[in-house]
Amino acid sequence: MGARSVQIPTPDGVADAFVAEPEGDGPWPAVLFYMDAFGVREVLTDMARTIADDGFVVALPNLFYRSGPAPLFDTSGLGTPEGRAAIFGQARPMIAALTPEAVKGDAAAYLDFLADLPSVRGGPVGVTGYCMGGRLAVRTAVAFPDRVAAVASFHAGGLVTGEPDSPHRQIAGTGTEYYFAHAEHDHSMTPANVTALNDALDAGGVPFKSEIYEGTEHGFTMSDSDVYDPMGLERHWRNLLELFERRL
Numbered sequence: 557m558g559a560r561s562v563q564i565p566t567p568d569g570v571a572d573a574f575v576a577e578p579e580g581d582g583p584w585p586a587v588l589f590y591m592d593a594f595g596v597r598e599v600l601t602d603m604a605r606t607i608a609d610d611g612f613v614v615a616l617p618n619l620f621y622r623s624g625p626a627p628l629f630d631t632s633g634l635g636t637p638e639g640r641a642a643i644f645g646q647a648r649p650m651i652a653a654l655t656p657e658a659v660k661g662d663a664a665a666y667l668d669f670l671a672d673l674p675s676v677r678g679g680p681v682g683v684t685g686y687c688m689g690g691r692l693a694v695r696t697a698v699a700f701p702d703r704v705a706a707v708a709s710f711h712a713g714g715l716v717t718g719e720p721d722s723p724h725r726q727i728a729g730t731g732t733e734y735y736f737a738h739a740e741h742d743h744s745m746t747p748a749n750v751t752a753l754n755d756a757l758d759a760g761g762v763p764f765k766s767e768i769y770e771g772t773e774h775g776f777t778m779s780d781s782d783v784y785d786p787m788g789l790e791r792h793w794r795n796l797l798e799l800f801e802r803r804l
Contacts, residue, residue: 557658559605562671564617567661571621573669574601576608583677586670587802588663588696589616590689592778593647594634596626599780607684610797610802613663613676615667619692620650634781651688656695657719663696667703680705686777691715694723694734701730706803708735708796711774713744724753729761735799736766737792742774767795 558577563570574596578584589604596618604614612753629646633639670676683704685693690712697704709715715736716724727734736753738745749767757764769776769788776785777792 559608562615562669563799564615564665566621566665567664568622568783569800571619571662571665572596572625573615573617573619574604574708575616576601576604576614577675578608578611578613582613582675584611584613584675585679585752585800586673586676586681587612587614587804588666588682588683589682590685590692590696591616591619592689592775593651594631594640594643594778594781595620595628595647597631599778603777606793607797607800610801612682612800613668613670613673615666617662619654619662619689620647622653623650631780631784631792634778636782639762640775640782649710654692657678657696659692660699663692663699667696667700671756673687676722680804682706682708682710682804683802684710684796685712686710687713687775687802691723694727697730697732698726698728701728701732704732706733706735706799708737708780710737710777710792710796711739711745711772712736714740715745716749717752721771727757727760727762729763732762733768733799733803734762736763736764737795738768739772739774739776740768740770741772742765744774755783765795
């Protein structure tokens with residue numbers, strides 16, 4: 557399996573990214589991997605390698621490239637609530653810069669990059685995202701429904717808001733299949749939010765599965781965090797890889 561750092565031109569500059577490929581000749585289907593709020597780091601590159609080992613070419617871009625190349629934070633404090641909150645405070649303005657317009661422009665660049673790789677088989681891709689990345693995965697599929705076959709979103713926040721452009725209001729039955737895994741304890745995605753999301757997906761005729769992972773907190777898939785849940789991570793792998801193997 558090959559892994560390397562790359563540079564992806566975007567409308568606003570150049571995004572640094574990590575690419576992982578399976579062993580062998582290919583070509584393989586592609587996956588776009590959206591990071592969480594703490595940026596590209598070892599735990600995420602290891603996850604990208606795991607997806608690649610299952611037979612996919614994976615691109616993991618630094619979504620905060622406008623602020624500089626990764627790593628942008630010292631994430632050694634993620635093991636405590638205080639440290640995690642402090643790092644999130646540093647990331648907050650970078651998250652705010654990821655407007656729907658910026659996300660759409662970036663997503664087009666990332667999808668074009670994957671499509672142009674010799675190791676990538678033609679056809680729609682899969683998108684997976686964590687924390688804020690889950691929301692961006694949804695926005696990518698909404699913007700490019702003909703280019704995204706499957707979306708997996710894990711402990712995403714902000715999927716349901718009161719704004720007209722709330723992600724849950726934008727999803728339509730375009731053929732993209734969605735999988736949502738919600739933390740049981742998550743102030744950014746409450747039980748009422750989950751119900752609103754599910755109702756909107758039902759009303760829109762969208763193929764989806766939406767599950768609450770009992771006993772977990774927001775960020776449960778991240779093994780470098782104080783909220784890490786090993787059983788939640790394993791359950792995540794089963795559902796993520798099943799979706800991509802079936803749809804891609």
